Amino acid sequence: MDNSGHEKEPPALAGTSNGRPLYLVHIALQGCIKSGDINYGLTADTGGHIRYLLEEVRALQQAGVNQSVVTRAFADANLGREYQQQSEILMPGVTLHRLRGQCPGYLCKEDMHCDLDALTDALALWLQKLPRLPDVLHAHYADAGLLALRMRERLGIPFIFTAHSLGAVKARWLESVPGHSVAAPALKQRMAVEQRVIDCADLIVASSEDEATNQYGLYSRTDCARPIRINPPGCDLKRFGEPAMRGRVVASLRRFLADPDKPILLCLARPVRKKNIIGVIDAYARDPALRARANLVIFAGTRGDIQDQEGECAEVLQAIVDRIEHYDLYGSVAFPKQHLADDVPAIYQHAARSGGLFINAAFNEPFGLTFIEAAAAGLPIIASCNGGAQDILSRCQNGILIDPENSSAITCAAHDLLDDRKRWSRCARGGKDAVRYYSWQRHARQYLRDCSMLTSPPRRHLPLMAHASPRPSLIRLASRSSSLLVTDMDDTLLGDAAALLEFTEWLKHNRQLRYAVATGRSAAAAFAELLSWHAPLPDVLISSVGAEIHWAPIAPRYKVRYIDKVDRMRADAGWAEQLSARWRRDACAAVLARCPLLRKQPAEAQGRNKLSYFTDAGPNVVPLVREQLARAQLIAQVVYSHDHFIDVLAPGGAKGGAAEHVARCLEIPAARVVGAGNSGNDLDLLRRTAYGIAVANRDTDLQALAPLPSVYFSRAPHAAGLVEGMCYWQGGASPSVKTG
Numbered sequence: 001m002d003n004s005g006h007e008k009e010p011p012a013l014a015g016t017s018n019g020r021p022l023y024l025v026h027i028a029l030q031g032c033i034k035s036g037d038i039n040y041g042l043t044a045d046t047g048g049h050i051r052y053l054l055e056e057v058r059a060l061q062q063a064g065v066n067q068s069v070v071t072r073a074f075a076d077a078n079l080g081r082e083y084q085q086q087s088e089i090l091m092p093g094v095t096l097h098r099l100r101g102q103c104p105g106y107l108c109k110e111d112m113h114c115d116l117d118a119l120t121d122a123l124a125l126w127l128q129k130l131p132r133l134p135d136v137l138h139a140h141y142a143d144a145g146l147l148a149l150r151m152r153e154r155l156g157i158p159f160i161f162t163a164h165s166l167g168a169v170k171a172r173w174l175e176s177v178p179g180h181s182v183a184a185p186a187l188k189q190r191m192a193v194e195q196r197v198i199d200c201a202d203l204i205v206a207s208s209e210d211e212a213t214n215q216y217g218l219y220s221r222t223d224c225a226r227p228i229r230i231n232p233p234g235c236d237l238k239r240f241g242e243p244a245m246r247g248r249v250v251a252s253l254r255r256f257l258a259d260p261d262k263p264i265l266l267c268l269a270r271p272v273r274k275k276n277i278i279g280v281i282d283a284y285a286r287d288p289a290l291r292a293r294a295n296l297v298i299f300a301g302t303r304g305d306i307q308d309q310e311g312e313c314a315e316v317l318q319a320i321v322d323r324i325e326h327y328d329l330y331g332s333v334a335f336p337k338q339h340l341a342d343d344v345p346a347i348y349q350h351a352a353r354s355g356g357l358f359i360n361a362a363f364n365e366p367f368g369l370t371f372i373e374a375a376a377a378g379l380p381i382i383a384s385c386n387g388g389a390q391d392i393l394s395r396c397q398n399g400i401l402i403d404p405e406n407s408s409a410i411t412c413a414a415h416d417l418l419d420d421r422k423r424w425s426r427c428a429r430g431g432k433d434a435v436r437y438y439s440w441q442r443h444a445r446q447y448l449r450d451c452s453m454l455t456s457p458p459r460r461h462l463p464l465m466a467h468a469s470p471r472p473s474l475i476r477l478a479s480r481s482s483s484l485l486v487t488d489m490d491d492t493l494l495g496d497a498a499a500l501l502e503f504t505e506w507l508k509h510n511r512q513l514r515y516a517v518a519t520g521r522s523a524a525a526a527f528a529e530l531l532s533w534h535a536p537l538p539d540v541l542i543s544s545v546g547a548e549i550h551w552a553p554i555a556p557r558y559k560v561r562y563i564d565k566v567d568r569m570r571a572d573a574g575w576a577e578q579l580s581a582r583w584r585r586d587a588c589a590a591v592l593a594r595c596p597l598l599r600k601q602p603a604e605a606q607g608r609n610k611l612s613y614f615t616d617a618g619p620n621v622v623p624l625v626r627e628q629l630a631r632a633q634l635i636a637q638v639v640y641s642h643d644h645f646i647d648v649l650a651p652g653g654a655k656g657g658a659a660e661h662v663a664r665c666l667e668i669p670a671a672r673v674v675g676a677g678n679s680g681n682d683l684d685l686l687r688r689t690a691y692g693i694a695v696a697n698r699d700t701d702l703q704a705l706a707p708l709p710s711v712y713f714s715r716a717p718h719a720a721g722l723v724e725g726m727c728y729w730q731g732g733a734s735p736s737v738k739t740g
């Protein structure tokens with residue numbers, strides 16, 4: 001970094017594509033990423049994807065690739081102060097940059113969606129400040145995939161996607177859990193994001209045959225979908241294979257075990273339900289012969305007081321303690337509170353020295369880095385048959401696959417391996433030998449081969465600043481296949497009769513374009529207003545700042561007389577349902593009723609998915625409202641506009657989210673959606689659509705968008721600005737410049 005906070009040009013090293021040094025930016029948002037030792041299991045999301053990322057970066061670095069890693073900044077005194085730092089050196093030559101979103105605190109992956117728009121803008125800005133755009137982005141996990149997809153739409157950078165774990169696989173498992181028959185809204189949203197990312201990624205990297213075939217098989221794949229490459233991750237074979245100092249580990253276990261010399265059955269996993277640690281305890285506890293034969297040792301992240309833990313981790317940790325108590329497993333089960341990152345190889349090696357086994361009976365383990373770590377340490381394994389272990393075991397032949405739901409399968413496999421010492425030794429030795437295949441060097445070589453497909457021939461990036469560049473030729477909005485225009489109503493579409501006429505004419509010549517109006521007004525009021533202006537009626541009406549959607553029966557703009565009131569349009573009940581499942585409206589209303597800076601708008605402005613207020617406190621009221629809601633553990637989308645309106649909406653329920661929903665329903669790719677507007681309640685729309693138009697009579701609120709290359713600032717006001725912007729994005733005749 002130089003003093004201005006800009007990254008220096010990455011040094012020119014090997015690993016080139018078309019003669020240029022390859023520059024790769026990885027995006028990984030969730031969990032706690034930092035330089036130095038990672039505290040795996042510190043939160044439910046601090047797990048294998050981070051180990052994978054860091055080791056992949058190191059291997060690619062050694063192969064001469066220039067890289068940066070981007071994650072999310074957050075402030076959380078319990079997790080550590082380092083996560084607030086804007087940037088740090090991750091490893092020599094690689095910078096870790098932390099994007100600031102709008103939520104200051106730590107977010108678990110289920111809540112990350114509320115910050116993704118702000119993170120998108122922060123990433124776009126950061127990328128623009130780099131002396132050179134990356135050749136490729138690599139997104140780790142769904143939410144990072146969405147950011148990469150948006151960068152591809154805005155800047156034309158190709159991206160690689162590694163899922164690490166797919167929502168559809170989890171949903172399938174949850175369906176089989178009593179009381180969980182329907183996937184939670186956050187999981188549904190994640191699957192929708194994954195589907196979009198899968199549709200658009202330039203390359204998908206899977207870790208195993210099972211992941212590529214069965215796990216991705218749960219998503220739809222079009223004929224022209226990009227390839228899925230199987231490139232298994234590696235393992236630091238030296239670290240896990242060469243004898244480590246076991247003293248600290250031995251001491252930490254002695255405190256728990258009556259006979260510490262018995263073979264160890266080792267579980268090492270993040271404390272989350274999916275890992276089924278509880279299932280292993282149940283199986284062990286109910287088999288007296290196994291209890292007599294072996295100790296059970298559980299490492300599940302590091303913890304202080306369980307009461308201070310949150311969410312799923314707290315629940316699983318408490319359940320482990322309760323099970324130990326329930327079965328009275330004292331003396332035969334060890335459950336240390338802490339371990340150091342440095343101790344992990346010694347943990348596996350100590351279990352191997354005891355003649356023990358590694359058990360991972362996860363309901364699904366997409367790949368399972370722990371399997372190859374155990375193999376490298378010479379520890380035979382009992383592995384869930386669901387997921388990556390099928391590949392690993394068929395290569396390493398170092399253990400037994402079991403059905404994780406079947407308790408006796410787990411204990412039978414343990415007896416078989418513990419009692420047959422020859423078999424145990426074959427597994428230990430054979431595994432250690434075969435696991436050499438899983439080297440990061442091999443991974444890096446294949447990675448670079450695959451990556452070269454993306455960088456050659458060189459792709460044109462969309463212009464960073466439109467006024468400095470030729471019109472984006474990659475955009476073919478004028479082509480025959482359909483696109484979607486979502487325009488704000490008051491003071492964008494309406495407000496100038498002559499301009500509206502110009503737009504109406506233009507629309508007649510663009511019949512392939514689907515056209516939606518998005519307004520803060522109620523559907524009925526908006527419809528009446530459109531009629532009174534003789535405006536072309538839209539295919540879709542998004543009203544109440546995005547909270548409601550109505551669909552026209554058929555091409556309404558040519559059949560105006562058949563639709564004389566909004567009741568003839570179909571209300572999108574699914575959208576309303578989806579939104580209300582995402583928030584606690586009454587709880588939000590109760591919190592905001594106590595806020596002296598807000599006055600409630602009349603009843604007709606309130607809706608199932610919208611709470612509306614007046615304020616005289618200016619835009620700074622927005623962070624205050626968010627903070628009050630966050631303190632009550634509530635999430636909502638807060639929209640400020642026209643100097644005195646505050647709309648509080650279900651997360652994702654503003655105009656941009658509604659536009660995405662409409663595009664999905666129409667099967668129009670996100671890359672072909674244009675948003676247009678003039679005021680603060682259009683910010684979400686202009687940020688989330690691939691192409692934006694801010695008309696000349698815009699409010700200062702929209703100035704925040706000036707740095708975004710995907711937003712065009714028209715010179716003409718009202719609907720004439722719409723036409724000008726559309727011509728600009730279509731690469732047509734209007735010779736406008738982008739002005740901030």
Ligand SMILES: O=c1ccn([C@@H]2O[C@H](COP(=O)(O)OP(=O)(O)O[C@H]3O[C@H](CO)[C@@H](O)[C@H](O)[C@H]3O)[C@@H](O)[C@H]2O)c(=O)[nH]1
Nearest residue numbers: 040041047048049164269270300301365366367368369370
């Ligand atoms: O108490 C613990 C628990 C875990 N770990 C480490 O954390 C990593 C966990 O990785 P993994 O076993 O692969 O599981 P997940 O954390 O669930 O990782 C996800 O991402 C991985 C990388 O893509 C995939 O291999 C997994 O299947 C997928 O679930 C391993 O290196 C462990 O050694 C610790 O150090 N201490």
Ligand SMILES: O=P(O)(O)OC[C@H]1O[C@](O)(CO)[C@@H](O)[C@@H]1O
Nearest residue numbers: 045046047048049050141164165
């Ligand atoms: O169980 P899920 O919801 O698929 O999540 C898997 C988790 O595993 C990880 O890959 C662990 O690092 C995280 O990215 C993610 O939080």
